[in-house]
Amino acid sequence: MLTDTEYLVAWVVYSLAAIGFVAVIWRVLVLLGFRVVKKVTVGLVLALLLTPWTVSVDAERLAPALFVGIFDATLQQDTAMYRAFFPLSLSLMVVVLMLCAEHFVSKKKP
Numbered sequence: 618m619l620t621d622t623e624y625l626v627a628w629v630v631y632s633l634a635a636i637g638f639v640a641v642i643w644r645v646l647v648l649l650g651f652r653v654v655k656k657v658t659v660g661l662v663l664a665l666l667l668t669p670w671t672v673s674v675d676a677e678r679l680a681p682a683l684f685v686g687i688f689d690a691t692l693q694q695d696t697a698m699y700r701a702f703f704p705l706s707l708s709l710m711v712v713v714l715m716l717c718a719e720h721f722v723s724k725k726k727p
Contacts, residue, residue, distance in 0.1 A: 624678065631681070635666040656719075660712040668708040670701045682708075 619627065639662055646655035670682035686701035 619678075628679075632667070635663075638666070639663055653720075656716055657713075660716055661709060664708040664712045665705070668705050670704050674700070 639659055642662060643655065643659055646658060665683050666681060668682040669679040670685050672678045672680050672685060682701045682705040686698050686705060689701055690698035
């Protein structure tokens with residue numbers, strides 16, 4: 618089990634790695650020139666990588682929901698994966714709604 622300091626350091630390292638990964642994706646898509654694809658891809662990747670969820674039902678510790686869901690799907694009961702994939706799908710839906718709202722607001726400006 619991790620101590621509180623190790624847990625915090627692990628989250629900082631993971632967050633920096635996720636932001637670095639998104640920066641690489643952003644740079645590649647800027648070079649390709651796909652503006653809408655860039656926004657959607659970066660938003661979805663950020664939601665996938667940074668949505669937290671509890672490690673187990675009775676635990677206080679959080680982990681990325683994507684990895685909790687994958688772990689639950691492969692090593693736990695059949696329905697355990699839905700516990701983590703539900704908030705993950707909600708965060709993806711929020712990202713899509715925010716991108717749609719941003720698109721319609723920017724479309725109305727002259």
